[in-house]
Amino acid sequence: AQSVAQPEDQVNVAEGNPLTVKCTYSVSGNPYLFWYVQYPNRGLQFLLKYITGDNLVKGSYGFEAEFNKSQTSFHLKKPSALVSDSALYFCAVSAYNFNKFYFGSGTKLNVKP
Amino acid sequence: GAGVSQSPSNKVTEKGKDVELRCDPISGHTALYWYRQSLGQGLEFLIYFQGNSAPDKSGLPSDRFSAERTGGSVSTLTIQRTQQEDSAVYLCASSLGSSGRVDEQFFGPGTRLTVL
Numbered sequence: 001a002q003s004v005a006q007p008e009d010q011v012n013v014a015e016g017n018p019l020t021v022k023c024t025y026s027v028s029g030n031p032y033l034f035w036y037v038q039y040p041n042r043g044l045q046f047l048l049k050y051i052t053g054d055n056l057v058k059g060s061y062g063f064e065a066e067f068n069k070s071q072t073s074f075h076l077k078k079p080s081a082l083v084s085d086s087a088l089y090f091c092a093v094s095a096y097n098f099n100k101f102y103f104g105s106g107t108k109l110n111v112k113p
Numbered sequence: 114g115a116g117v118s119q120s121p122s123n124k125v126t127e128k129g130k131d132v133e134l135r136c137d138p139i140s141g142h143t144a145l146y147w148y149r150q151s152l153g154q155g156l157e158f159l160i161y162f163q164g165n166s167a168p169d170k171s172g173l174p175s176d177r178f179s180a181e182r183t184g185g186s187v188s189t190l191t192i193q194r195t196q197q198e199d200s201a202v203y204l205c206a207s208s209l210g211s212s213g214r215v216d217e218q219f220f221g222p223g224t225r226l227t228v229l
Binding site: 032036043044046049051090094100101102103105106 | 116117146148154155156158161169171172204206214215217218219220221222223
């Protein structure tokens with residue numbers, strides 16, 4: 001069965017420090033991986049995706065994610081966090097059935113000044 | 114350009130009443146999704162429409178839930194005989210739906226449903 005796990009409900013980081021939001025997945029076949037961000041009282045926004053090719057994917061707002069097939073992970077990273085990055089982050093996976101996306105439970109990122 | 118819109122933004126109803134939630138996808142997007150987001154939970158897939166194909170209804174939690182997509186554009190999610198556990202934010206998303214590709218989804222702001 002397809003699934004996504006975000007093991008941390010919350011991540012706290014100081015502004016200017018690097019941040020990592022973790023995601024692991026389980027799919028049959030090749031995974032298609034996504035990160036979305038949800039700001040308070042707003043809809044989800046697409047950040048980046050991995051379909052094929054380079055394992056390091058760069059996306060919006062300076063975020064990047066690294067696909068690691070052996071560890072079945074797709075962690076979201078940013079070298080230097082901003083207070084404005086504080087939001088809810090969702091990892092999602094699709095597989096051979098392009099129709100369905102499986103979302104993680106979300107990780108709340110708190111960036112403190 | 115216009116994004117995905119949903120109406121109403123908030124809906125308060127009494128237990129046992131029927132509700133209709135509306136989604137207007139981005140023009141030209143052939144794929145449309147409905148999700149449910151409960152407090153503290155991730156997104157729960159409900160239903161998926163792709164062009165004129167039969168929808169994937171595998172995520173609908175009970176037969177009280179149904180959805181239509183008219184003319185390949187606007188979609189309506191209907192919940193009959195609402196229950197308190199139906200209270201959640203209902204999100205709609207659309208994507209290009211390109212054949213053989215996995216396109217990112219564009220989400221609407223959601224409808225917050227409260228069943229008293």
